[in-house]
Structures are given as structure tokens and as C-alpha cells.
Amino acid sequence: MPTDFTSLDQPFSNQINIKGESYLYFGGTAYLGIPQNQEFLKLYIDGIKKYGLNNGTSRSNNIQLGIYNDAETVAAVRFKSEDALITSSGYLAAQLTVKTLSQHGKVVYAPATHPALWLQNQESDTRSFSDWAKNTLQLINTSEQKNWVIISNSMNNLFPEIYDFSFFLQVDPEKHVILIVDDSHGIGVNNFGSSAFDLLPQQKNIDRVVVASMAKGLGVDAGLVLASKETIQGLKNTNEFNGASPSAAAGAYAFMHAESIYKMEWEKLQQNISFLVDKLDSRWKFATHFPAFLIHDPEIDQKLLKHNILISSFPYPTKNSPPINRIVLSSWHQKADLNQLINSINS
Known part of the structure; x- marks a missing residue:
């Protein structure tokens, strides 16, 4: 048998x-072998002793733990973004971000984008990323639509390919793009152990947003959003963020001290x-x-x-x-x- x-x-x-x-x-x-890393496990246990097993209160509660703000500050510095937000899961981070920011423009999905970022079921797109990139650039630049929300993975981990987003530098400067990239498989692993955030094109008409599960390379059951202070504050003002319980404080503690x-x-x-x-x-x-x-x-x-x-x-x-x-x-x-x-x- x-x-x-x-x-x-x-x-x-x-x-x-x-x-x-x-x-x-x-x-x-x-x-990164974090689930079996004895030094990391010690940090996590220290976090449990300091903060307890879990935290069932929302981030809008009048009495809160300060470690979440501290961990977000550490994440922003470590992954080279202006600000950060931590949630209880990568799925929540993705859904919170996509549902909130999709209201600001026409939504376009890249091929093989993870279902955690879907607003609804997506039709299969068999194009290569490079073909999609060429078509999307042409679509944005020739359309009368001014505001766009582009959603993609940072890479395809199944058919290994790390995506190049530099084509967005050719977008008409009169167009505004919110670029949402899921870096769940890349964060802590690609870009010399950093994230995809500082690899995304940096220009005035592009708002860079990275979402990620921290449960893969980083070994913590939590979700992460990296973006500008304005974008993060907008996400923190949503009912979804304020109504949800946060991740375990012990995981945030271990993450902070495990660089x-x-x-x-x-x-x-x-x-x-x-x-x-x-x-x-x-x-x-x-x-x-x-x-x-x-x-x-x-x-x-x-x-x-x-x-x-x-x-x-x-x-x-x-x-x-x-x-x-x-x-x-x-x-x-x-x-x-x-x-x-x-x-x-x-x-």
C-alpha cells in the first residue's frame, strides 16, 4: 500500500x-528554514512569554499593544518602503489592499496573479508576462482612461521567473498607475533577501504597493503591506483593518529581532x-x-x-x-x- x-x-x-x-x-x-531555526524559535518563545499566545482585540481598540506599530516601523526600514502595515494573514493583506485601492482606477490583472488578489474569479490568461507587459503598456498609453490599478505577482514561483516591471517607466506621465505587487514568495529571498518594493519603478505617476504573506520565507503567520505613508494610512482607516484581530504579537516580536x-x-x-x-x-x-x-x-x-x-x-x-x-x-x-x-x- x-x-x-x-x-x-x-x-x-x-x-x-x-x-x-x-x-x-x-x-x-x-x-529560509525558519520553522526549524532554533534561534528563531527561542525568539518566538520569548515573545510568547512577553505578550502571551495571541491577541484577540482589534487594532482600533482603546487599549492596544504597541509592538504592532514597532514591527511595522521595522518592516518599512528593512524592506525600504516609506511605511508598512501588518495584518493577521497574507490573504487579508491582499484583499484589504485590492478592495480599497481598486476604487481608484481601471483594474488590470497580470497573468497567473494569485487568487488572494482577485476581486472576483479571473479568466485564464495564458500570455507570457512579457507579452502581457507590452499589451498593457499600449493599453494604458492609448486609452482615454487616466487612472489605472495594475495587479501582479512579483514572480512566478511555479515556472520560476522573476518579473521585470521597468516597462512602467514608459507609461505616459499624464497617466496615474497604482501598481500592486504580491511578493509572498520573494520577500526575504529575492533581491538579496529584501523585497520587490525598491525594484519597482520609481516615478511620480506610479504608486508602488507590495503585499506579502510573511508565512513563507519570513516564517511568521502574518500579512504585510509596503507603501507610502498616505496609502498605508488610508488602509488603516478601513473597516476591514480596524475590525480584524492582528497577528500573534510573539511572531511580530520574533520578526523584529531576527534580522x-x-x-x-x-x-x-x-x-x-x-x-x-x-x-x-x-x-x-x-x-x-x-x-x-x-x-x-x-x-x-x-x-x-x-x-x-x-x-x-x-x-x-x-x-x-x-x-x-x-x-x-x-x-x-x-x-x-x-x-x-x-x-x-x-x-
Whole structure:
């Protein structure tokens, strides 16, 4: 009977143990290994001791914890934005931002934009990002519409590609664009461990807004918005923000004090990426410095499973589609793990 990997009762790590069998695990989104980082866990426990397990009061309450404002200040500085907002989840951060800012212009979605940013179901768009970019630039510049809200991921983590938004520098200066970018998979990982915010085009007619889940690379169950002070204040004035409970204060505390941990783990991750890049052949596709490696081999997951190696494998975009098979690295992987992976691939 095949082993069931869908009901695990242990934390994810570089190894998963089931029924006496040990498997190397190359999947998930814990790119910086934070869920198993002992120094980070100590910070989180210190935060629990200081602030308790959770905080069920809203940010509009007359009695509040100050750590959320402090964490937002740290996030703004760390990720090079003017201001920041932290919510209880990436989904809330995305929905709050899109619902509020979509009122200020004509909305255009990029291909493969994450459903967390949808206002309603989006039709499938099979264009490449570069084709979409050319068409969108022409649409904005030739339309009589003055105000635009453009919504996109910062990258495609499934078919690894980091998007280039510099084409917005060619937008007619008479047009105003709010550019909302979801950096959930990139924050803490891409752009030398920073965020996509300072990579977005900086000019007067473009308002840059980055939303992100902090639960992936950053390892905290929370959502983040990076933007100008004016935009952040507008979001904080909404009923959705003021009515929602915040994230756990312990997570905010750990995030604030973990900058050196994030940097160290990012460096380990980059070493792992470089090692694997040198060993893989041209069948594998990847984006520079990002830890996902795609191969168009529908049986590779089963081949590696015979060597007790688990990789990311699921059908996309529908349950009847062929599987997307990827190796996903984390800083928690050891050199021995990578050597075993390479030997299994080559065999």
C-alpha cells in the first residue's frame, strides 16, 4: 500500500519520517528554514512569554499593544518602503489592499496573479508576462482612461521567473498607475533577501504597493503591506483593518529581532542554490537566486520517491492537468542532502 504523505503529524524539515522510513524533503515554502531555526524559535518563545499566545482585540481598540506599530516601523526600514502595515494573514493583506485601492482606477490583472488578489474569479490568461507587459503598456498609453490599478505577482514561483516591471517607466506621465505587487514568495529571498518594493519603478505617476504573506520565507503567520505613508494610512482607516484581530504579537516580536538570522539563512540558501545549479543539467529551469527548480518530466517525482526523496508535485492549473514537478531548496538542507539528491537524479 502506498505511503500517505497527506496526514503528517510532524513539522516540516529537510527530513520526514514515516513508519520507520526516512525521506529527504525538497518541497514547501520555508525557503529560509525558519520553522526549524532554533534561534528563531527561542525568539518566538520569548515573545510568547512577553505578550502571551495571541491577541484577540482589534487594532482600533482603546487599549492596544504597541509592538504592532514597532514591527511595522521595522518592516518599512528593512524592506525600504516609506511605511508598512501588518495584518493577521497574507490573504487579508491582499484583499484589504485590492478592495480599497481598486476604487481608484481601471483594474488590470497580470497573468497567473494569485487568487488572494482577485476581486472576483479571473479568466485564464495564458500570455507570457512579457507579452502581457507590452499589451498593457499600449493599453494604458492609448486609452482615454487616466487612472489605472495594475495587479501582479512579483514572480512566478511555479515556472520560476522573476518579473521585470521597468516597462512602467514608459507609461505616459499624464497617466496615474497604482501598481500592486504580491511578493509572498520573494520577500526575504529575492533581491538579496529584501523585497520587490525598491525594484519597482520609481516615478511620480506610479504608486508602488507590495503585499506579502510573511508565512513563507519570513516564517511568521502574518500579512504585510509596503507603501507610502498616505496609502498605508488610508488602509488603516478601513473597516476591514480596524475590525480584524492582528497577528500573534510573539511572531511580530520574533520578526523584529531576527534580522541577523534571516541574513545568515539567506546566505546558506544561496550556497545551496549555487551548489545545485552546478550539478543539474539543462532540463531544469530556474530563476537566478530563487530556490525552485522545474523539470518537465511527469515521472520524476515517482523516480525520486524510490530513492526516498520527496519533491513538490501537483497538477496545475486544474486537478486534471499534468503535474508540476519541482525541487524546492531551503537553508535547512545540508550538503549531504544535496549530494544524495544529485546522485538519485543521475541514477
